[in-house]
Each structure stands twice: as structure tokens, then as C-alpha cells.
Amino acid sequence: MSDQAVSSPASSTPAPLSAPLLSIDDVCKDYPDGNVRALDHVTFDIHSGEYVAIMGPSGSGKSTLLSILGTLDRPTSGTVSFDGKKIDASTNLDELRSQFIGFVFQSFYLLPTLTALENIQVPMFGRGMTGAQRVDKARQLIESVGMSDRAKHLPKQLSVGQRQRIAIARSLANDPRLLLADEPTGNLDTVTADSILELFAQLHEERKMTLITVTHSEEVADAAQRILRVRDGKIESDKMTGR
Template sequence: MNDNPVLLSVEDVSKEYPDGNVRALDGVSFEITTGEYAAIMGPSGSGKSTLLSILGTLDRPTSGTLTFEGAVVDEKTDLDELRSRAIGFVFQSFYLLPTLTALENIQVPMFGRGMTVAERVAKAHELIEAVGMADRSKHLPKQLSVGQRQRIAIARSLANDPRLLLADEPTGNLDTVTAAGILELFEQLHTEREMTLITVTHSEEVAHAAQRVIRMRDGRIESDQSNLAMN
């Protein structure tokens, strides 16, 4: 944690599913400050992916409060607008459009943002260069390795200059060497762009790369510790 302002917070957040038999989250509370790099860890069923969905406003809590940049996120909030302007997502399965080139995939979130074609292309070139994939700009996803696809997905997540980047098992489909490269890229984004970054993972290696590790079990926070002394 640092002395920067709080970017988002969850207060006593719980999530129950309609059948009433599953409580995925049970009274979770914590804050993330601007520029922080945190990892959320836990075994399958611990609630970490549900928590990430709530942090990214893809799901709503059953009870409790989510606050982003000092404003409560509730039924009055335009969630599409919030996500498009402030939150980037990196998914384990990439979700690249198969008929678009790498450069075109990066531009997808920019549509509807009032940018000209030239501005979109220039921004996409900047981002594909930032993730070390400029020489693959004209390739389709099927022509890229798994690690290359993840890098393009990361570049796409940065298209609208989000204040918060959320990554769900970002190295889950990658071999050890490729995963290490993705973690180096995350550290570069965090350091050079002062990106606020939250990863959800079951990997100790991914968690160790973060400044802070929030460990979950059975829908609750089991521990919340700084990694700075070890890194």
C-alpha cells in the first residue's frame, strides 16, 4: 500500500446466488490505492473471480458497497461508461476477434470514443510497440502464439487509457518462460505508466510479482500482506 489516494474500495461486500445455497463472497472489505499493484489469490471456489467481476462492475454485490474514485457504484451508475473510460480487462481466454489483425483488435475499444481513423491507428501502433509486438501487427490471432495473443489482449486493454487494469489468471494458459515475459510486461506497465493493477491468480509466481497479496478462502479474506519486503 502507499500514500496515494484510494482508487476503489469494497466495504462489507457479499455475493449470494439465486438458489440461496452459495455465498461466493462473505463480508469482504479492502481498499486499492492509485498506482498499486495487488494480487488476489485463493483456491478454486474461494471467491476471487467473483470479486474481480464485482471490482470490474461486470457483476453486482448482493450487499455491501463498491466505491470507485470516491463515487459509490450503484444502480444509478452508467456501468458501460465507467468500464469504457476507466477499467481495462485482461482475460485468460484473450477474446480476440479471429477475423481482425492484431492491430485491428487493439482498436476495437476505441470505436465510439470520438477518435478519427488516423488517431485510432496511431494509438494502436503505440500500444503494439509497448507490448513488443510491432512486427506482428498484420497477423491474425490464429497466426500468433498463445503468449503473443496475450500481449495483444493486454495492448487492447490499454486502448482507452484505463486507470485500473484487471487481469484474470493472466498466465494460466502460458508456459513458464512466456508467463515470465507477461509478468515483466505487467511490471513495466505498473512502473512506466503508473498503472493500478489487480491480478487474480492461483499462482505463487504471479502473486510474488505484485506489491501486495490478498489471500481468500471460502469467500472471505484470509490475509492481506505487503510483498515489498520480499521483492
Template structure:
């Protein structure tokens, strides 16, 4: 895969005329959406529930395929890339619901994506310790998710998303379950990580406060981009 720290003028992600129909072609989640995201950029995709913003994020991250159109990563169609490798090495996902395994400790949860790499157990453990410090959770390293607050769980989920050193972070309502104080802390953390790591950040949200933290806002309605 490409160098995750390669900042060129070419878009790191580009969607061309993306359409997605569910089910049996009766419901159009996306209707010919085109979008470009530059390397290192912070973009918020905003719109009401059902407007297609999460579907767009899933297409960009290779979790789903468009019915029509194409997604490009650094100029190469996703259809020509190894999808598993693309998701494992280039994309970090942050979800509203965290998706942490309750049987594992915080630091063990961070290691989960690393099992797709050739790193040794010692290397995985060292990497997880580094990441849990970066998100300010080293003091909670041995706690299971049920003993963490929602804000702490999201910090662990963000650390897990960074485990394989992705070049792109895709966040789907990352503050949707948080109160205002935790929301502000998570937004600051995401911005600090984006700057320090040279990440490209795409955030899906319905929150004006979350959108205001991004460098660019893309507004969607009824499966279309209506403003950028």
C-alpha cells in the same frame, strides 16, 4: 471521469462488506469482503478455485453487482456512476482466454475498445500502432490470432486493455495458459506498463510465482479474505 494519472492517498478502489449470492441465494461466492487498493498499487488476489476471487474482480470492474455491500471508485459508489463509461474509460480487463476476434488482425483487435470513444479512424489506428509497439508485437501487426502463439495473443490482449488509457488494469489469471518463459515475460510487461503509465494493477491468480511479482498479496478462501 477522473484523471487516470491522479495519484492521491485515497483508495482508487474500495469494496465494503461485499457479498454475492448465486443462484437464488443458495451459493455465497463472497461473504462480506472488504478491500482497499491504492492508486498505482500492484495487488495479487490469491486463492483456490471457487474461493470468490474472480467474483471479487468482476465486482471491482463493474461487470457484476454485489448482492450486499458497495464498490467505490475514488470515493464514489459505482451505483452512482455510468457503468458503461466506467468500464470503457477507467478499467482495462485482461483475461486468461484472451477473447481476441479471429477475423481481425492483431492491430485491429487492439482498436476494438476505441469504438466507444469519439476518436477518428486515423486516431484509433495511430493509437493501436503505438500500443502494439509498446508490447513488442509490431512485427506481428497484420497476423490474425490463429497465427499467433499464446504468449503473443496475451500481449495483444494487454495492448487492447490499454486502448482507452484506463487508470486500473484488472487481470484474471493472465498467465494461466502460458508456459513459464511466457509467464515471466508477461509479468515483466505488466509491471513495466504499471510503472510507466501509473496504472493500478489487480491480478487474480492461483500461482505463487504470479503473486510474488505483486507489491501486496490478498489471500481468499471460501468467499472471505483470510490474509492481507
């Protein structure tokens, strides 16, 4: 595997925790319409159970990288592997995402006509669960994010921070091995943002899941165990935070 994309000293990169959950090897992403290379020979591994922040200014390539990590997009060249298996043209990306990956977006994307509890159940449909099983699991999840008293509320009846908590609960509906969060505190005030970071830390600790956040915020990045800094489509540094 190429090591040319990581410019930081070897001593600053994390020691392997296990076999990599995600391997990114010499990945490039080009957008031909604008003649733009969003990712430029990027290489790194992420191990099961890591809490990683991907940080960089607007236009650095971090959102493109998140899309590729979450299999929402494919690289122009290079390889991406999930749990030791190379993702290629034969990979059913919808199935991979639905079984193993959860997403938390800055804009929440809650369905406005469904209650909080119903929104959490949406990813469970088509998974062979009965209605009672979906409701029971949704109740467990809404309790885990401290929102049981808002179960019957519609999104418009919730604060911005409450909507984000419901979105996080929904992202856990299928017990993903990997949770990806795109600017998860971008629309939140400082107090609410801090509570969301505390929730992420709690979920990471309790569920032992792999958590990746994309952010331009130093505070959000500092909450992670490891920070990948992206600039001009390259990994500028890869360091542990000491957490």
C-alpha cells in the same frame, strides 16, 4: 468502514498511498440458485498505483471478487466505490468500464477475423477518434508490448503468448486507470508466463496504473506489491510483498 473481513495484523496492510481508487465495504455476494455465498463481508481499499494480486484456490471467491471490482457484477449487499464515488443503481456501469477499466482475460477474446492492430483498435470506436488517430495509437500500443512485427497477423497466426500480448495492448486502448487481469498466465508455458509478468511490471512502472491480477499461482502473486488471499469468500490475509 468495517474492518471485520481482514484478519491479518494492521502492521501487515499497506500504508495509504493516496485516496483509495477502489473501496470495498462489507460486500457479500450470494448465488441463490445454489444457495452459495461467494463473498462474505469483504472489506478493503486499493489505492491508485498499487499492484495487487488476489490469490486463492478454485471456489474461493476470487473470480467473483474480480467481477465486482470490474463492475461486471453487483454485490448482494455492501458498497463498492470507485474514485470516491459510490457505485449504485444509478451508475452507468458500461460507461465506467469503457472510460476507466481495462481487462485482460485468460482466453484473450481476440476477434479472429481482425489483425492484431485492428483488434487493439476495437475499444477506441465510439470515442470520437478518427481512423488515423486509432491506427496511430494502436501502433504505439503494439510497440509497447513488443509486437510491432506482428501487426498484420490474424490471431490464429500468433502464438499463445503473442495473443496475450495483443490482448494486453488492447486493454490499454482507452488509457484505463485500473487494469484487471484474470489468470493472465494460466494458458502459458513457464518462459512465456515470465515474459508476461515482466511486461506487467514494466507497464505498471511506466504508466503508474493500478493493476490487479487474480491468480492461483504463487509466482504470479509474488510479482505484485501486495497479496490479498481469499478463502471461503473471506479475505484470509492482506500483506505487502516488499517489492
